[in-house]
Amino acid sequence: MQALDARMEAALCDGRTPVAAEFGGLAAILASADGVARSHFAPEYMALVLDEADLGDPDVQAFSRDVVERLDSDIGINSLVDMVAERPPLPEAVEATWFGRWLELARDRQAATSARTAALRGALLTKRQSARRSLRLAAFIADCVVDDEPAFLAHAARIAGLLHAESPNEALVEFLRDLLDVAGAADEASFELGMERVGRALQAASGGDVLARLREARERFDASAAGREARADARVLSLAVGLLDDFFEERVDGWTERLEELRREAFAYSAYSVQAEDFLNGAKEAEVSAWASLAVRLGSLAPSLDEPAWWNATHIIENELLAVYSANRTLFRRSDDGGLDWLVRPRIEGYYARHRGQLYALRGWLKARGASELGTAAAELIARTDAALGRGDDPDPRGAAADGPTVAAVLEQGKEPYELQERFLRDVIADVNYVEFKQITPPVMEAVQTVLHAFEGLPYFDNPNVRVFVRAVVVKTLLFLKSRMDPSPGVDPTVSYLFIREGEPNPLEKFLQQDFMRFWQTSMLGSVDEVRGIAAGRADVMHQFEGIRFITEIKREEEDASFENLIASYGAQTTLYQNTNIPIGILLVLDLTTRDGLSEHFRTLYRTEVGDLLRNGTTRGVLVVKVPARRVDPSTATAEAVRRISKARTAAKRAGKPAAKANAPKKGGTTTKVAAPRPANRRGQRKTDGTPGVGT
Numbered sequence: 001m002q003a004l005d006a007r008m009e010a011a012l013c014d015g016r017t018p019v020a021a022e023f024g025g026l027a028a029i030l031a032s033a034d035g036v037a038r039s040h041f042a043p044e045y046m047a048l049v050l051d052e053a054d055l056g057d058p059d060v061q062a063f064s065r066d067v068v069e070r071l072d073s074d075i076g077i078n079s080l081v082d083m084v085a086e087r088p089p090l091p092e093a094v095e096a097t098w099f100g101r102w103l104e105l106a107r108d109r110q111a112a113t114s115a116r117t118a119a120l121r122g123a124l125l126t127k128r129q130s131a132r133r134s135l136r137l138a139a140f141i142a143d144c145v146v147d148d149e150p151a152f153l154a155h156a157a158r159i160a161g162l163l164h165a166e167s168p169n170e171a172l173v174e175f176l177r178d179l180l181d182v183a184g185a186a187d188e189a190s191f192e193l194g195m196e197r198v199g200r201a202l203q204a205a206s207g208g209d210v211l212a213r214l215r216e217a218r219e220r221f222d223a224s225a226a227g228r229e230a231r232a233d234a235r236v237l238s239l240a241v242g243l244l245d246d247f248f249e250e251r252v253d254g255w256t257e258r259l260e261e262l263r264r265e266a267f268a269y270s271a272y273s274v275q276a277e278d279f280l281n282g283a284k285e286a287e288v289s290a291w292a293s294l295a296v297r298l299g300s301l302a303p304s305l306d307e308p309a310w311w312n313a314t315h316i317i318e319n320e321l322l323a324v325y326s327a328n329r330t331l332f333r334r335s336d337d338g339g340l341d342w343l344v345r346p347r348i349e350g351y352y353a354r355h356r357g358q359l360y361a362l363r364g365w366l367k368a369r370g371a372s373e374l375g376t377a378a379a380e381l382i383a384r385t386d387a388a389l390g391r392g393d394d395p396d397p398r399g400a401a402a403d404g405p406t407v408a409a410v411l412e413q414g415k416e417p418y419e420l421q422e423r424f425l426r427d428v429i430a431d432v433n434y435v436e437f438k439q440i441t442p443p444v445m446e447a448v449q450t451v452l453h454a455f456e457g458l459p460y461f462d463n464p465n466v467r468v469f470v471r472a473v474v475v476k477t478l479l480f481l482k483s484r485m486d487p488s489p490g491v492d493p494t495v496s497y498l499f500i501r502e503g504e505p506n507p508l509e510k511f512l513q514q515d516f517m518r519f520w521q522t523s524m525l526g527s528v529d530e531v532r533g534i535a536a537g538r539a540d541v542m543h544q545f546e547g548i549r550f551i552t553e554i555k556r557e558e559e560d561a562s563f564e565n566l567i568a569s570y571g572a573q574t575t576l577y578q579n580t581n582i583p584i585g586i587l588l589v590l591d592l593t594t595r596d597g598l599s600e601h602f603r604t605l606y607r608t609e610v611g612d613l614l615r616n617g618t619t620r621g622v623l624v625v626k627v628p629a630r631r632v633d634p635s636t637a638t639a640e641a642v643r644r645i646s647k648a649r650t651a652a653k654r655a656g657k658p659a660a661k662a663n664a665p666k667k668g669g670t671t672t673k674v675a676a677p678r679p680a681n682r683r684g685q686r687k688t689d690g691t692p693g694v695g696t
Contacts, residue, residue: 049063113149458621590627
């Protein structure tokens with residue numbers, strides 16, 4: 001097994017994705033299940049087998065069973081679970097076996113708590129849509145006792161909440177209530193009990209029931225936030241529910257401050273969930289996002305409902321009123337009415353009853369924009385509005401009779417139109433782009449302009465879709481470089497691999513690839529990693545949009561990170577991926593040659609190469625970006641410089657003492673003058689090499 005591990009380590013250090021042939025073929029790996037399970041590279045071996053083997057082969061299934069049976073470390077289990085979570089489901093027989101093993105390990109109180117927690121996470125993943133496995137997992141959690149390890153119970157509480165949301169189970173709710181007195185697990189139990197109350201509120205059939213359940217939920221969220229500081233999720237939901245309560249009761253105090261607090265907490269939770277990268281977070285992220293969105297819209301709509309007329313009626317109707325009025329569907333994706341609608345609709349309908357003239361604004365919006373925003377539903381909405389106004393064209397609202405249910409019908413028809421949501425989202429994204437544009441620094445602006453000007457004239461770059469997509473990916477890649485140069489490990493632990501860590505080897509390129517993909521997952525630009533079948537190879541990161549595709553190849557360099565050497569060493573591989581699509585690519589390099597831990601300026605870390613790079617008559621373009629690693633932060637650099645200067649001064653003084661003694665007058669002799677030693681050059685003051693910018 002040591003020989004196999006040595007080959008695996010060599011492949012990973014070289015930045016290559018290992019293949020079975022390097023280990024003597026699949027048979028050699030399949031025969032080493034025990035060694036694989038105890039290897040630090042167990043997830044990599046499993047990925048190799050899952051990639052290359054026939055998963056229906058009994059030998060392959062036996063291998064996977066034996067590995068999972070012997071795998072008992074939390075790191076190994078979690079890595080395997082993360083790897084499988086990103087793939088299509090495995091054969092039913094395989095996942096059923098894994099589920100059984102992990103449920104057994106989770107039940108074993110003699111095992112390490114971290115391993116049991118990892119096993120419980122694996123059991124949740126491999127239950128998939130199986131009703132029987134869901135029941136087995138729910139039964140196990142409901143049967144957990146409160147004297148178990150708090151860390152394990154907290155994780156069990158989280159999974160209990162997910163299972164209860166899928167299929168309500170009162171036994172799981174009882175388990176959560178039992179944990180309210182368990183230090184270390186009470187905050188998670190309180191949060192999940194709050195979510196259980198929210199779920200019941202969304203299904204309630206009366207306003208009184210909705211309000212009562214939401215107030216109970218808010219108490220649970222407050223208890224969760226009080227139990228542990230890092231509970232931004234609980235604080236967002238508590239604030240949002242409180243604002244909804246105030247909207248219903250028409251309370252107006254403190255909205256501005258609480259909305260600002262909600263935005264801060266929502267941002268904190270978003271940053272945490274992106275960094276955590278756990279498949280368990282998906283449902284919670286959606287719920288937190290929906291409540292934050294509702295609260296922000298309520299905050300915008302509430303002041304409008306105190307005004308007799310709206311000068312910006314179009315904006316209010318499109319972006320706030322229709323979404324809030326049918327919140328159960330538009331924001332929480334429920335298939336029916338009820339729930340929150342009992343709290344938001346009375347106030348909106350009451351406003352229209354008091355200010356019937358606003359129905360003219362609603363009808364005017366429908367006539368002006370209804371066809372483009374709502375399609376064929378516009379004519380029906382206009383007819384309903386006319387009916388609510390008394391079936392006449394009398395512009396005097398005093399002659400109009402606003403019938404409450406009819407007003408409700410007009411608004412109800414406007415719920416959740418896809419075109420309206422699409423337009424709203426376009427406006428929001430435009431706002432995001434505007435804010436980002438205002439934050440762009442001059443070096444990034446210079447880089448974008450230089451790189452894209454260099455790509456002008458490349459084949460297909462005159463295609464509008466190609467131009468738009470390449471521009472978007474180039475901008476995001478350069479922003480990734482900037483984002484990796486700003487934070488320290490103390491602020492953002494995900495960048496710790498870029499800093500010098502005493503006693504640890506240089507980071508592998510997979511750390512850069514994983515970091516790069518984390519960044520792209522927030523961009524919605526169609527980027528995926530480890531894609532097979534691209535120009536006869538496997539691409540590190542593929543960017544794809546409507547048939548347009550190009551690749552970011554990721555490497556690391558420990559000896560010579562000059563652009564000339566990078567192009568000579570890795571340029572061919574980067575350009576070969578372009579053979580079946582646009583001739584543009586990106587080479588992203590983990591630069592491990594940083595001197596004294598001090599990185600160069602941003603403008604020296606990228607360059608474009610355009611020309612017949614393979615000497616085969618095709619003009620190609622490559623953007624090379626170096627991400628500096630083995631760095632130190634500014635305070636460490638200062639401390640190191642001071643230490644070196646102090647050491648140099650001490651050495652100079654020691655050298656000066658013999659010289660002073662030699663210069664002392666001797667009895668009966670002449671004085672001999674000895675030249676003082678020249679001060680040592682100060683280290684830590686680096687010469688700037690003046691490397692030209694992009695395109696030179």
